[in-house]
Amino acid sequence: MAVLHPIRTLSAKRLQPLTAEAPPDLSAAIARLKRRAGDRIAAHWQIPAVPARYAAMPGLHPGLVGALKQRGIDELYSHQREAFDAVKAGEHVVVLTPTASGKTLCYNLPVIDAVLNRRCKALYLFPTKALAQDQVSELLELNKAGDLKVKAFTFDGDTPSDARKAVRTEADIVVSNPDMLHQAILPHHTKWAQFFENLQYIVIDEVHTYRGVFGAHVANLLRRLQRVLAFYGAKPQFILCSATIANPKQHAEALIGAPVQAITESGAPRGARQVLFWNPPVINPDLGIRAPAQSESQTIAKQLIESGFKTLVFANSRLLVEVITKYLKDEFDHDPRRKPRIRAYRGGYLPTERREIERAMRAGEIDGLVSTSALELGVDIGALDATVLNAYPGSIAASWQRIGRAGRRQQESLAVLVAGSEALDQYLMRKPEYFQNASPEQARIAPNQALILLDHIRCAAFELPFQQGDRFGDQDTGPYLQVLSECGVLHQEGQQYHWINEDYPAQAVNLRAVADGNFVVVDITDGRQLIIAEVDFTGAAMTLYEGAIYMVQSEPFQVERLDWAGRKAFVRRTTVDYYTDAIDYSKLKVLDVFADKAAGQGRCAQGEVHVIRRVTGYKKIRYYTHENIGYGPINLPDQEMHTSAVWWRLPAALLQSVFRSREQALDGFLSAAFAARIVATFRLMAESRDLARAVGHKDGASASGLHLKLDANDEQFAPTLYLYDNYVGGIGLTEPLYDLAASVIQETRSMIQACACPSGCPACVGPVASVSEQQTPTRKDLALTVLRLLQDAA
Secondary structure, eight states, rough: OOOOOOOOOOOOSOOOOOOOOOOHHHHHHHHHHHHGGGGGGEEEEEEOOOOOOOOOOOOOOOHHHHHHHHTTTEEEHHHEEEEEHHHHOOOOEEEETTTTHHHHHHHHHHHHHHHHHHOOOOEEOOOOHHHHHTTTHHHHHHHHHHTTTOOOOEEEEEEEEGGGGHHHHHHEEEEEEEHHHOOOOOOOHHHHHHHHHHHEEEEEOOOOGGGHHHHHHHHHHHHHHHHHHHTTTTOEEEEEEESOOOOOOHHHHHHSSSEEEEEEOOOOOOOOOEEEEEEEEEEEETTTOOHHHHHHHHHHHHHHHHHOOOOEEEEEEEEHHHHHHHHHHHHHHTTTTOOSEEEEEESSSSSSHHHHHHHHHHHHHOEEEEEEESSSSSSOOOSSSEEEEEEOOSHHHHHHHTTTTTTTSSSOOEEEEOOSSSSSHHHHHHHHHEEEEEEEEOOOOOOOHHHHHHHHHHHHHHHHHHETTOOOOOOOOOOHHHHHTTTSSEEETTTTEOOSSSSSSGOOTTTTSSOOOOOOEEOOOGGEEEEEEEEEEHHHHHHHHHHHHEEEOOOOOOOEETTTTTTTTEEEOOOEEEEEEEEEEEEEEEEEEEEEEEEEEEEEEEEEEEEEEEEEEEEOOOOTOOOOEEEEEEEOOOEEEEEEEEEEEOOOOOOHHSSSHHHHHHHHHHHHHHHHHHHHHHHHHHHHTOOOOOEEEEEEEESSSSSOOTTTTTTTTOOOEEEEEETOOOOOOOOHHHHHHHHHHHHHHHHHHHHHOOOOOOOTTTTTOSEEEEESOHHHHHHHHHHHHSSSSS
């Protein structure tokens, strides 16, 4: 049998002061940035340090008390004590406090105390394997300090097969992730009978990540877990933790289907933080075009690294991570004999590479790291001095989560938000007080989305038979069981439904998406075939087309062949001075209308739509100059889906009386749609890819507006602004969007009005193709006219 290594699980945040060299002079660094910045700095404010609020240690097992004292902990932060008391009172609890506030102790304290006193069991779930291994990094030291003999083991894809039996039978605490619970634990629950019968606590960390598609899957996964636990007579308590969101109690209750007590007042100390809003300079006043955000971010990061600051740069796409990494490597990593000072970190890298990057950051071997949202979570990468956000990440909550990655050891830190040309970025530059004073957004899930629900009822039926009349969460299972019976995977015998298919249903359900089937990237340089990355289904068409430049650690590979059916992209290392960006458009048709209401002088509706998405070609963009140096065709299958949408429409007669031509009306709708999608994404706390826009007339629509054809004699001409859920079946975004429809139109109108450009620019109406670039009225005027008609009564 393989050796089982206990994992460290206690994160004791209030340790004895660390001895370290004095940090670089932050005030001097900011002064240097300001001297260079000129009028680029739109806002600068300081968030003062916050002192700690402590509470007495509760009555604990003597061994645990001794271990904590050995670790330098003899009292708790106030929120840690509040969480302990609530758990001991039998409540389900969600703890919502800032980054590095000691949330780990909120669950470790009651769990370890219960394990020592009653030898009960606990299951810890983290959204990623890396976070699980990181967050449990101190249990081994705690065990040694107090000789506690608490047995905690990971159970994930890396756990050897010959060690898994010992984990099931010997562990007091099993640390896993939703994917393993879904595919390896619940389908084989009979092997876990001993563990489940004694399971008293389920800990779920980073619950703010469980939103959208992933959140809907996890909510149904927890329904399956509670169904299996009920079979074994167990009804454990849930302890949940989250970064800042507006609705922690509501979101936690939606995930577990039970009332939850929310603890939201942090007692942890926090170092002072300097925040800069940095707006790139205007390089084309006529068009309102600003310098690229990535160039400014790279320059700021370079200066901070040269000043001795450990710096983390966040970018909103994998492509930008690689581009910025290349720029910084060109500055700092000239000598191949030395370890690299600059690294990239993102999804798609192999786990071994990500673990090595994390280790190197903790060891202080890396001076600059460029990452996607993958590092918004609490993965320990050591002490950071500064964060640079390359463009607004799309939500207040995500922004503060990224900003909070610096200053994790209570030292003063710096955060710089570099604005992109997107409308919302520029809106925040004009009104930074909105960002300072705004509350975080709400996290939303739609666990009863039909396709997701059907997938999990199928998996649940494999795990245990259903009884006629059983409910799954708050849902009646009857219609779903009938569908599965008609499909031949269930057999009804009396009042029970039994699984009869040979398939293993969990393997066919991807928790991270509705569409399944990730693509692997295979390096064929020098005749080898080495898997170097993985890309999800939804991103493959935009990144792995033949001719694409796909980058790993800023190293370019060219896609030579894409096996769409086999989900493989074959790439070869290359040397080029450009990167590629795909061009796509969508066609849309309304299938059903669920709701309809007045919107100014028009109508707003919600319903089901059919979308056809086509990727038509790609651009080649030169590094540094960002000039377009060529195009290439893309021939991939169309991607079709049924989903939900919200749309706005104005009467043809009104348009005819207000606009000089149909071209002007369409141009107004296209410009308004660009801004409305950004506002709606912001209001829904959605990812940028979750919500798509389209504008069309009659049955057709195009996201770019380049494929619309006008018929001068068409009497049914009715331009329509669509915002649609960008997943098969939808993930629950359009229902709240329909409720927010009036405020979305109002905020979109305000945002465009506040832009200083005279005629419309990428900061307000986007790079929309216009009938005439010098048209009068301008694109800005046309967009505001459309929005006014959708807001104001006649």
